[in-house]
Amino acid sequence: MKADIKNICCIGAGYVGGPTMSVIADKCPNININVVDKNSERIDLWNSSNLDSLPIYEPGLDKIIARCRGKNLTFSTKIKENISSADMIFISVNTPTKTKGIGAGQASDLKWVEACAREVAMFATGHTIVVEKSTLPVKTAEVIKNILEASQPNSNECEKKFDVLSNPEFLAEGSAIKDLLEPDRVLIGGESNYAIKALSNIYSNWVPKEKILHTNIWSSELSKLTANAFLAQRISSINSISALCEATGADVREVSRAIGLDSRIGTKFLDSGPGFGGSCFKKDILNLVYLSRFFDLDEVADFWESVVKLNNWHQHRLSKLIIKNLFGTISGKKICILGFSFKANTNDTRESAAIKICKDLLEEGAFLSIHDPKVSKEQIQQDLGLEPLNSDINYSERFDFFNFEEKWVFENSISKAVEKSDAVVVLTEWEEYQKINWEEVSKKMRKPSWIFDTRSILNKKEIINNELLLWRIGDGSNEDRS
Ligand code: NAD
Numbered sequence: 001m002k003a004d005i006k007n008i009c010c011i012g013a014g015y016v017g018g019p020t021m022s023v024i025a026d027k028c029p030n031i032n033i034n035v036v037d038k039n040s041e042r043i044d045l046w047n048s049s050n051l052d053s054l055p056i057y058e059p060g061l062d063k064i065i066a067r068c069r070g071k072n073l074t075f076s077t078k079i080k081e082n083i084s085s086a087d088m089i090f091i092s093v094n095t096p097t098k099t100k101g102i103g104a105g106q107a108s109d110l111k112w113v114e115a116c117a118r119e120v121a122m123f124a125t126g127h128t129i130v131v132e133k134s135t136l137p138v139k140t141a142e143v144i145k146n147i148l149e150a151s152q153p154n155s156n157e158c159e160k161k162f163d164v165l166s167n168p169e170f171l172a173e174g175s176a177i178k179d180l181l182e183p184d185r186v187l188i189g190g191e192s193n194y195a196i197k198a199l200s201n202i203y204s205n206w207v208p209k210e211k212i213l214h215t216n217i218w219s220s221e222l223s224k225l226t227a228n229a230f231l232a233q234r235i236s237s238i239n240s241i242s243a244l245c246e247a248t249g250a251d252v253r254e255v256s257r258a259i260g261l262d263s264r265i266g267t268k269f270l271d272s273g274p275g276f277g278g279s280c281f282k283k284d285i286l287n288l289v290y291l292s293r294f295f296d297l298d299e300v301a302d303f304w305e306s307v308v309k310l311n312n313w314h315q316h317r318l319s320k321l322i323i324k325n326l327f328g329t330i331s332g333k334k335i336c337i338l339g340f341s342f343k344a345n346t347n348d349t350r351e352s353a354a355i356k357i358c359k360d361l362l363e364e365g366a367f368l369s370i371h372d373p374k375v376s377k378e379q380i381q382q383d384l385g386l387e388p389l390n391s392d393i394n395y396s397e398r399f400d401f402f403n404f405e406e407k408w409v410f411e412n413s414i415s416k417a418v419e420k421s422d423a424v425v426v427l428t429e430w431e432e433y434q435k436i437n438w439e440e441v442s443k444k445m446r447k448p449s450w451i452f453d454t455r456s457i458l459n460k461k462e463i464i465n466n467e468l469l470l471w472r473i474g475d476g477s478n479e480d481r482s
């Protein structure tokens with residue numbers, strides 16, 4: 001049995017695998033960390049000499065990569081070789097919602113996790129600790145264990161031995177490096193004291209011991225799903241209240257502040273917005289719904305499902321509000337979308353509210369100009385399933401927007417994006433949108449010009465003072481202005 005961990009292999013160089021392994025490499029210079037992925041384009045980007053080309057935008061990540069890559073941190077497609085030499089293997093692959101078969105639309109698709117387990121079973125040597133980093137439904141560790149235990153060594157190999165741990169990741173995109181450096185807790189679920197100690201030793205290089213929790217493996221898996229469900233539930237709760245505020249004249253910012261000061265409720269995750277996005281909240285709640293139904297707990301399933309339903313309703317509610325305020329029709333109108341990522345400080349667009357809202361607006365005939373500081377034109381094209389126009393449009397006085405119905409254009413500059421638009425919709429809370437000069441913007445827009453602030457980040461006074469009409473999420477005074 002290998003006494004301590006010298007070689008780690010992480011399967012999956014995504015939003016979790018990349019940043020997590022970078023931080024471990026930085027904090028544990030004596031451990032070699034090899035991150036592998038079957039996607040060679042993604043690996044090439046991780047190895048790019050230009051740190052602006054890393055496949056993931058995450059503040060602080062580039063500096064760590066610059067320090068560790070080529071020393072004790074590598075990125076490659078050499079899956080077999082790196083599994084063979086590893087004492088510890090992290091499985092950090094995607095676990096999206098199943099699109100067909102039993103559990104379609106709710107259960108997680110575990111085919112990538114299972115594929116990893118089979119590769120580990122085949123290529124691992126000696127004693128290997130396998131760590132579930134991906135978010136997995138309760139009892140997945142058992143599946144992994146069964147696959148690993150069924151593997152037989154070749155006649156010339158010594159016996160293979162595996163321990164399986166659950167070590168879910170709680171980082172949030174945009175603050176991943178900070179979350180990894182200063183986690184609220186590290187959760188390790190498992191049975192083998194040896195394996196638990198080996199993994200705890202790695203984290204204790206920078207995480208205080210009292211923050212490293214040990215649980216049984218199922219509690220660990222269920223805690224991850226539950227944490228995401230609770231966080232998402234807070235957002236649906238406050239978004240439901242934002243609608244009530246708009247209807248009654250209250251202000252959701254004031255309500256959030258008032259309830260957040262109750263220490264039992266707390267101030268975080270009470271910002272009303274365009275609805276939660278990201279690759280995990282919806283997927284993990286639906287997984288919980290599937291599990292609950294599987295165990296005949298329909299009331300429990302209905303409760304959690306309502307969190308996702310409210311989120312869907314809320315996103316369409318915003319599209320409808322934009323249309324209503326623009327005199328009930330948006331065909332032949334130009335709408336400028338500021339922000340396409342699902343939150344600020346990430347280039348990730350998975351499940352972004354912007355996708356649904358942009359699709360709704362296009363369907364109603366709008367012409368969209370879309371700006372985001374980190375999301376590429378190609379990514380937006382993929383998400384909307386629609387090719388963009390060239391951005392060299394000349395908005396002359398007699399410009400005919402009716403020729404541009406259901407079309408969109410990607411703009412690198414905010415100034416060009418707002419030109420001749422009837423409305424600006426802020427969907428992501430990027431810092432640069434908070435610094436917009438509304439006097440300049442007002443001069444460039446068509447009148448009447450609407451600003452829809454779905455993140456409540458703009459300066460209300462400045463907007464109103466510049467002959468712009470403002471709609472803000474959860475602001476009960478909106479109705480007085482329309
Ligand atoms: P991702 O899609 O960004 O990355 C997954 C990577 O795994 C991809 O690059 C894919 O090519 C690779 N992969 C899949 N199967 C493979 C195989 N058999 N061999 C080699 N490579 C393979 O996903 P992600 O966002 O990093 O999420 C990974 C897991 O972590 C998910 O279960 C997710 O729920 C969980 N999680 C994500 C976050 C987040 O913020 N994104 C946070 C916490 C937990």
Ligand code: UGA
Nearest residue numbers: 169170171172173235269270271273276277278280342343
């Ligand atoms: C979330 C969790 O916060 C992480 O702990 C978890 O590890 C991760 O999911 C995961 O399992 O993938 P993430 O989705 O990256 O992280 O980002 P969040 O900050 O949680 O934001 C999720 C969505 O909720 C975003 O669209 C964000 O704009 C929205 N949100 C968040 C609000 O609308 N209001 C808030 O007050 C907070």
